[in-house]
Amino acid sequence: MSVQTLNDPPSLHIDGPVATLCLNRPQLANRLSVADLQRLHQHIECLRAKPELRLVLLRGAGAHFCAGFQIDAVDEVDAPALFEQLTDAWESLPTLTLAVIQGDVWGGAVDWALACDFRLGGPSGRLGIPAARLGLHFYGGGMQRLVSRLGLSAAKRLLLAAEVWQDDQRLHGGFLDAQSGDLEALVGIWQQRLLDLAPLAQQGMKRHLNALDRRTRDPDVAAQFTQDSARCAASQDLAEGLLAWKQKRPPRFRGV
16 A cells, blocks of 8 residues: 555545545554544444445555554543544444454554454554553443453453564454455455355344344344344345355345
């Protein structure tokens, strides 16, 4: 990816069913300012308004994915609350999300990546959450994701011991779903895999997997589950999938 200028805000590019949200401050390891967080919320609302999208790629320009929030502004704003709003909004997107992680990931950006449905990485890089080094209490939503995605022991090592994971540790610890020396080729394989599947089923199952993860099986969620299941059962996609299976050919899903 080309290196952007120092003051470029996060950008959003949409190409057919795929959107790419890119962080554009490579000289600062894509560290986020308050203005960046505001722009990201605008992009999230734009994504939410486009039901035709199938996949959102989250990237950082330059050598590193994201260094979290700018530390020198932590004492001026409620940084944990701002990041929690961002990551919760991102996790709730109906569209599938995939983080393309090169280099390092720090602080709240670790949680932002965990709020994505999938994470792919290059062969090297570090991740860590230095909250305890700063005297900062990490926010509740981020702790919940750390525990549910990585496990309680790993969450304690990252938060309470400020452990830093490097290279293959990111994969073995469960942070990455896959990694490769050719990250772009890996992204291409995953992108095609996800786009080949049935969108109605993907979106419904994503919504309810996240609800199960948060243990929010309240009556409204249960009713939505029934609605999503019925919609898939009556869909042309299901008929196409079954026919393609019988005919031993790839299905051609249309999201209806």
